[in-house]
Amino acid sequence: MRVLAALSGGVDSAVAAARAVDAGHEVVGVHMALTRNRAQTRSGSRGCCSIEDSGDARWAAELLGIPFYVWDLSEEFEERVVSDFLSEYRAGRTPNPCVRCNERVKFDALLERGLAMGFDAVVTGHYARLSGGAADGHPGDPSNLRLARAADRAKDQSYVLAVSGMRGLSRALFPLGDAPSKAAVRAEAEARGLPVAAKPDSYDICFVADGDTRGFLERSLGSRPGPMVSPDGQVLGHHDGYFGFTVGQRKGLGLSRPAADGRPRYVLETRPATNEVVVGPEELLRRTSMKATDLVLLTEPGHESTWPQVSLQVRAHGRPVPATVTIDEAAATLSAELHEPLRGVAAGQSAVVYGGPDGDQVLAQATIA
CATH class of the missing domain: 2.30.30.280 (Adenine nucleotide alpha hydrolases-like domains)
Incomplete structure (x- = not known):
């Protein structure tokens, strides 16, 4: 397949691209420039997609022997992620910008351009296991698609990927889904001679350069x-x-x-x-039920409308809790009765439902209302 490798400038995306080359795909590397603000240049990779990262991405592409381009997606990022972040807080909700970025930029915007240029799929360094679609050599075919937690539960990113839906995921490849640990990925990068092998992980909200979210909100909203x-x-x-x-x-x-x-x-x-x-007091934070909208289903046709024994997760690295979940596909809503109280549930957060034989398959995603 002809695939786009999203090179963030970090070790995960570099190893993912290397594995795609090993698999025999025709790989082209692309770095998504998400901001034109020079303040996004950081030391130590506090966030992702900064200016310094584009140099690391280019260096990795040269060592892998693949073509490399920088795509300016700053306008899409501002409209689809930053503006959404501000409007959600203005409405009294708690958004997850990484969920929106994965949905609206790292998949939607990247796929829009990639498909228009004749690419079959995108490769990223996300930690999640994916089968069906491009992962099985059938890009664009969502039948038999299955998104599940990564082998390394500590690095699992299935929570933020669930919102991408069947269409986006059917054209995705996650070569690191079966990686046993981040340490193993770093060791592989070092063995391959990739210069980012020891680069620190990114963290915090990438467009808040100083990590002060409240300060960013006050500057933006007054x-x-x-x-x-x-x-x-x-x-x-x-x-x-x-x-x-x-x-x-x-x-x-x-x-x-x-x-x-x-x-x-x-x-x-x-x-x-x-x-x-x-x-x-803390006890007033506890919730035993919730409702969510904008339902995204990741199950085969013919699913039941009620799942009595599943788990629900409301934060990227939050604790999943057992629940009974009922979906209304026509209304694109989800309701859940939690089998044990969950603390601090906020409107605007992403709710992801897990089930299947091992309890690690993503069944649905929705936004808590």
Whole structure:
């Protein structure tokens, strides 16, 4: 197959591209430039897709002997990820920009351009196991497609990939899905002579250069002072903008008075209409049910509408909990009854359902409402 290898400049994407070359594919490397802001140049790879990363990506491509290009996707990234991030916080929800980036840029935008240029599939360094579609030599065919957790559970990224859906995933290759560990991938990179073998992992939100998310939100959305209240409406303090807080947050509340019982307070809710941040005790964070919209199914036709023994995960590295999940395909919604309480569930988060014989297959994804 003729495939695009998304080279981020890190070790994972470099080894994934190398494995694609070994598999006999015609590979072309591409680095996605997601920002034109020079502040995105970092030391130590705090985030991904910075300017310094493009040089590392080019170096890896040269050693692999594959063509290499830099594609300017900064406009798509700004519109589909950054603007969405800000509008979600403005609406009082808690988005996951990595989920949106995987869906709307690293797959949608990359595939749009790649397919227009005659490529069959994309190769990335994500940790997830994928069968069917391009993974079995049938790009674009979603039948028998199966997305599952990576062999290395500590690095598993199936949670952020689920939103890509059957169409996107049917044209994807994840060569690192069966890698036993990140250490093994680094050792392979070193053995191949790749210069990024010891490069640190990226982390944090890539478009927040200093890692200060609240500061980024305040600079982008402005200051909007308002009350911080208890569940019964008692004013406990004040804040500079409800959008700077997220459900489950404990630190940085700025409250001078402790709770009457001496226990810590947590953010329970943000209310954009009244500009209030509601805080209270930890037990009020616990949820035993949830509803979600924008359903994405990753199951074969003929699935049941209710799954009584599955697990639900609401954070990229969160603990999955057993649940009974009911889907309404016509309305594109999902509802879940949790078999044990889950703490700090926030609107805007991605909910991913896992099941199958081993409990590691992705069945569906939706956005918590």
